[in-house]
Amino acid sequence: MKPPSHPKELFPAEFGLYTELVGDIAAQLAATAAERDQAGGTALAERRLLRDSGLLALAVPRAHGGLQADWPLILRIVRRFAQADSSLAHLFGFQHLQVASVLLFGSPQQQQHYLQETVAQRWFWGNAVNARDARLRVWPTGDGYILDGIKAFCSGARDSDVLNVSVALGEQPHERLYAVVPTTRPGVQVNDDWDNMGQRQTDSGSVTFDKVLVRHDEVLGPPGPAGSVRATLRNLIGQLVLTEIYLGNAQGALDDAVAYLREHVRPWAMSGVEHAHQDAYAQLRAGGLWVKLRSAIALADDALAQFQQAWLAGDGLTAEARGELSIAIAAARIHAGRLALEITSDIFELMGARATTRRNAFDRYWRNVRVHTLHDPLDYRQKGVGSWLLTGQAPDPYGYG
Structure with a gap:
């Protein structure tokens, strides 16, 4: 083949x-x-x-x-x-x-x-839903609600038409207001302050809300975010998006490394071969990375199939089924994230020192994955899987999983 x-x-x-x-x-x-x-x-x-x-x-x-x-x-x-x-x-x-x-x-x-x-x-669509940023305040008014404050990590907010905005209404994670706010509404300011080392064009900076009115009919619901088990699938979609971003970066990095090795890399002096792609150690490393990537893709594809079944179950989705799905997605994300960090780093062992120029920008794959894997630490997600395995307790559906 x-x-x-x-x-x-x-x-x-x-x-x-x-x-x-x-x-x-x-x-x-x-x-x-x-x-x-x-x-x-x-x-x-x-x-x-x-x-x-x-x-x-x-x-x-x-x-x-x-x-x-x-x-x-x-x-x-x-x-x-x-x-x-x-x-x-x-x-x-x-x-x-x-x-x-x-x-x-x-x-x-x-x-x-x-x-x-x-x-x-x-x-x-853009978003301002970062649940861990508590700087956005809300209070009721006759016409709806007033939003005042700031939200960080608002991916896609710049050049968006509407924003999905969330703000805490109480102490519990499920006590949140979700609303749709036009990005051009008076008082909404999308800030140009995203300057991270990876995901450089996601416009994931902050949005400032200066006493912004949200009408009653712009607040999503019913059922709202806590209206059903099915509603909690939103968080799992977010996890799947990150998983696919990891896999895409890993695949892109490996593709680029293979092409670069074939076209530009000179064989190592002690390899005894005429072309770099004939080097046994390069073949060993490339083969190992490819096999690991295929395993991560298979795990992710299984999670995608399970998610589609849960989506089609509609309001018949049970809490138990949702919990099992969250574990499958967590496993896929953990494996994809760690493997992507490995592949996006190890490609340089295939390509050599000449590949590290800024013009090639091969390091962007690692930077992109590294930024995203810190979104919520993989160690905590792995602990959640272990907690389920040992105690039967599924992750909190209203938190990050």
């Missing part, structure tokens, strides 16, 4: 009718990904490419004008885009996470309005 010569060939059967479109977009993203990673800032042209593709409506039901794609397809596209450009894959994945928030939390009237507008206006 001939190995794939280009990342576009890796997952074609899984994309169905979207194969050519997804491949073309990924190729366009990849062409400038290294340069844009160094520049940072907002990827306006690339965001426009995603808007124009129609793929931002993948999770929207057909009843509201969308494409109603299954979640495994959506999330494999996240994986595919992450091979090319991890930042835009992040924005693409979080788009569907915000759409899912409307599907899971919103009333039928809210779903009809927000989802139809998502399709008709080609909305790009």
